[in-house]
Amino acid sequence: MGVSAASRVALLVLHSAPQPLRPPSVITGRGIAKPLPCLTCPAKAKNVCKPLEYDRQKELFQLGHQSKWEPRQFLFRAGSPAGPLFKIISGIVAVSKGLPDGRRQIIALVFPGDICGYTQINGQYVYDGEAITPVTACAFDRSRFNAFIHRNPDVADAMATLLQEKLERVRQHLTIVGQLTSTERLASFLSMLARAYSEHGFQVRPLVMPMKRSDVSEYLGLRTETISRAFTKLRKQRLIELDDDDSIIICDPIRLSRLGNAMD
Amino acid sequence: MGVSAASRVALLVLHSAPQPLRPPSVITGRGIAKPLPCLTCPAKAKNVCKPLEYDRQKELFQLGHQSKWEPRQFLFRAGSPAGPLFKIISGIVAVSKGLPDGRRQIIALVFPGDICGYTQINGQYVYDGEAITPVTACAFDRSRFNAFIHRNPDVADAMATLLQEKLERVRQHLTIVGQLTSTERLASFLSMLARAYSEHGFQVRPLVMPMKRSDVSEYLGLRTETISRAFTKLRKQRLIELDDDDSIIICDPIRLSRLGNAMD
DNA sequence: CGTTGGGTTGAGCTTGTTCAACCACCGTGG
DNA sequence: CCACGGTGGTTGAACAAGCTCAACCCAACG
Numbered sequence: 001m002g003v004s005a006a007s008r009v010a011l012l013v014l015h016s017a018p019q020p021l022r023p024p025s026v027i028t029g030r031g032i033a034k035p036l037p038c039l040t041c042p043a044k045a046k047n048v049c050k051p052l053e054y055d056r057q058k059e060l061f062q063l064g065h066q067s068k069w070e071p072r073q074f075l076f077r078a079g080s081p082a083g084p085l086f087k088i089i090s091g092i093v094a095v096s097k098g099l100p101d102g103r104r105q106i107i108a109l110v111f112p113g114d115i116c117g118y119t120q121i122n123g124q125y126v127y128d129g130e131a132i133t134p135v136t137a138c139a140f141d142r143s144r145f146n147a148f149i150h151r152n153p154d155v156a157d158a159m160a161t162l163l164q165e166k167l168e169r170v171r172q173h174l175t176i177v178g179q180l181t182s183t184e185r186l187a188s189f190l191s192m193l194a195r196a197y198s199e200h201g202f203q204v205r206p207l208v209m210p211m212k213r214s215d216v217s218e219y220l221g222l223r224t225e226t227i228s229r230a231f232t233k234l235r236k237q238r239l240i241e242l243d244d245d246d247s248i249i250i251c252d253p254i255r256l257s258r259l260g261n262a263m264d
Numbered sequence: 265m266g267v268s269a270a271s272r273v274a275l276l277v278l279h280s281a282p283q284p285l286r287p288p289s290v291i292t293g294r295g296i297a298k299p300l301p302c303l304t305c306p307a308k309a310k311n312v313c314k315p316l317e318y319d320r321q322k323e324l325f326q327l328g329h330q331s332k333w334e335p336r337q338f339l340f341r342a343g344s345p346a347g348p349l350f351k352i353i354s355g356i357v358a359v360s361k362g363l364p365d366g367r368r369q370i371i372a373l374v375f376p377g378d379i380c381g382y383t384q385i386n387g388q389y390v391y392d393g394e395a396i397t398p399v400t401a402c403a404f405d406r407s408r409f410n411a412f413i414h415r416n417p418d419v420a421d422a423m424a425t426l427l428q429e430k431l432e433r434v435r436q437h438l439t440i441v442g443q444l445t446s447t448e449r450l451a452s453f454l455s456m457l458a459r460a461y462s463e464h465g466f467q468v469r470p471l472v473m474p475m476k477r478s479d480v481s482e483y484l485g486l487r488t489e490t491i492s493r494a495f496t497k498l499r500k501q502r503l504i505e506l507d508d509d510d511s512i513i514i515c516d517p518i519r520l521s522r523l524g525n526a527m528d
Numbered sequence: 529c530g531t532t533g534g535g536t537t538g539a540g541c542t543t544g545t546t547c548a549a550c551c552a553c554c555g556t557g558g
Numbered sequence: 559c560c561a562c563g564g565t566g567g568t569t570g571a572a573c574a575a576g577c578t579c580a581a582c583c584c585a586a587c588g
Contacts, residue, residue: 097439099525105439119432126432156420163427168383168390170434175361175369177442178485182544212566221442226544228568244552246567261363446576476534490576492536508584510535535583542577551568558561 036061043089046113047162051154060148064140069131075117075139076129082120084139088112091135092210095127096218106219108169109210111200115162132211176263177221185220186230188260190240194250195264206247300325307353310377311426315418324412328404333395339381339403340393346384348403352376355399356474359391360482370483372433373474375464379426396475440527441485449484450494452524454504458514459528470511 038044038057052060064084069075075086075093086093093110107127110116119126120142149156176188190207197204209216213224220227234240239256241249250256257264302308302321316324328348333339339350339357350357357374371391374380383390384406413420440452454471461468473480477488484491498504503520505513514520521528 097435099439099443101525103443105442107435107438119428127435153417156424160420160424160427163424163431164383167427167431167434170431170438171361171371171391174371174434174438174441175363177438178369179363179367213568214566223545224567225546225569229544232568261365477536478534487577488535489537489578493576496536530588532585532587534585537582538580540578542575544573544575546573547571549568549570552566554563554565556562556564558559 037066041089043087043113046087047115047158048087048149048155050158051152056152060140060145061138063144063148064138066136066138069135069137071131071133073131074128075131075135075137076125076127078125078128080125082123082125082142083117084141085115085117085145086129086137086139087115089136089138091131091133091137093135093137094130094132094211094215094219096130097127104218105221106215108166108173109196109219111196113200132215172263176260180261180263182220182222182226183230183233184260185222186216186227186260187234187239187256188263189216189220190234190248190250191253191257191260191264194253204250206243206249209246209248301330305353307351307377310351311379311422312351312413312419314422315416320416324404324409325402327408327412328402330400330402333399333401335395335397337395338392339395339399339401340389340391342389342392344389346387346389346406347381348405349379349381349409350393350401350403351379353400353402355395355397355401357399357401358394358396358475358479358483360394361391368482369485370479372430372437373460373483375460377464396479436527440524444525444527446484446486446490447494447497448524449486450480450491450524451498451503451520452527453480453484454498454512454514455517455521455524455528458517468514470507470513473510473512 036054036058038049038061041049043049044057049057049060066089069091076083078098088110090112093116094106095108095110095116096104096106098104108116109132110129116129117125149159176185180188193210194204194207197207202208211219213227217224217227222230231240231242234256235242239250239252239259241251243249300318300322302313302325305313307313308321313321313324330353333355340347342362352374354376357380358370359372359374359380360368360370362368372380373396374393380393381389413423440449444452457474458468458471461471466472475483477491481488481491486494495504495506498520499506503514503516503523505515507513
């Protein structure tokens with residue numbers, strides 16, 4: 001099953017929320033026509049942007065700029081000076097911690113609407129943030145973003161909620177990695193992925209794998225070979241079907257979720 | 265090495281910060297002499313209480329009450345209706361997630377000054393909170409605590425910082441459990457413990473184990489036998505010495521920390 | 529003084545890792 | 559157009575890390 005990143009990604013993008021192409025133009029103070037992309041941004045309804053009406057949204061938007069990354073490009077790197085933080089608009093980012101000897105733990109997958117690159121220690125990023133699909137994101141200037149939060153209590157609230165959710169997800173993740181067997185881990189991972197996909201309006205049947213085996217293995221604390229074997233185990237138990245491209249059909253979501261100890 | 269919970273705990277308590285015994289009395293509005301224990305509380309300087317001057321501290325204190333728990337008693341249980349949240353004053357609490365089949369993952373050890381029991385979903389606690397030493401804590405009424413936070417932006421700030429720290433610790437923990445070998449995990453655990461102890465003014469030489477092997481195993485995602493073997497491995501490498509009670513001398517903190525991949 | 533709870537150790541087993549071969553797919557350059 | 563190498567995935571065989579089961583020890587306690 002040799003799937004290129006390109007084809008994997010093409011399938012995924014095909015079903016993600018449509019990108020804003022021609023947002024309505026608005027007139028700025030200086031009389032120049034300038035569209036505010038937020039008006040049609042699919043991530044507008046998520047966390048920090050959610051409570052913002054037009055003026056404040058515009059204010060926030062001007063603290064940063066939108067950029068794009070190709071798969072395998074880094075949005076930020078551990079150890080480098082902490083620059084902007086990112087709100088993902090489309091695509092998926094893997095946030096990971098690398099050990100000196102090359103081992104890596106993926107800490108979280110960041111989906112559209114979520115924020116990453118926020119953690120900094122001694123003025124440096126602590127984790128790597130790598131695009132695993134094509135990614136668009138708003139990159140916000142860190143100190144101005146924080147100042148904005150302090151001026152806007154409702155945004156601070158949204159930020160606190162976001163932190164809480166992140167915390168819950170990592171705790172879940174820890175329990176999975178600490179307690180489950182390889183097959184259970186993969187089962188819970190796939191259930192989680194399916195839930196995340198449906199929440200973000202991606203298609204779930206089939207479910208297009210956003211990442212390669214080695215990413216899954218770094219997420220679950222296993223080796224790629226073990227992931228591969230776990231896949232075939234799930235296939236033989238008729239819980240999933242593996243397409244010849246890299247998409248998956250979950251035949252029995254309930255049993256799959258139960259096998260993963262309902263951690264999704 | 266049969267160490268009773270009593271002796272383990274006695275040793276630990278011996279060196280923890282002294283408890284307030286007779287805080288200065290103050291006069292309340294109604295003219296009754298009433299001491300505010302916070303004035304001498306060793307956890308006063310930590311997170312939510314830190315920014316509070318006398319009046320607000322008193323206000324917060326009156327949202328709850330102080331209680332004590334013996335080792336192996338639960339402050340809160342997953343699935344039961346979400347009651348108060350707790351700020352630990354002395355002792356250590358293990359917060360854990362249990363799987364239906366009895367497997368358990370300890371999510372965090374909560375030290376004095378820290379808060380636990382905060383997470384709730386659908387009005388229920390999500391985790392178990394178990395005292396592993398004698399514990400004193402302030403139990404705060406949940407909704408009134410949240411209201412208090414909303415009235416006091418500086419406290420909200422402290423709460424956000426606390427969340428951030430918790431998040432970092434869990435991510436660290438996940439990386440340890442996901443990537444390190446059993447001996448490495450124990451090494452990093454002991455380094456972490458030593459750092460936490462010295463931060464809280466507990467003695468570090470010798471370092472008194474606050475918990476039994478089975479707790480350590482549930483923290484690190486291993487079995488008690490593996491923990492035991494890892495201990496003897498570290499001992500044979502002369503990184504630590506095991507006393508016949510359950511205290512540990514870290515002979516070579518630097519090498520120990522390095523063996524744990526400097527995750528402390 | 530027997531019982532209980534916690535810790536250690538050994539022997540054998542299971543799970544997951546390592547190493548290697550192999551395949552399918554894709555992009556590149558004769 | 560085909561030969562080629564590179565990437566990603568699967569599978570097998572040998573191996574090792576960690577788990578299971580059991581025996582045993584020690585200290586505390588009734």
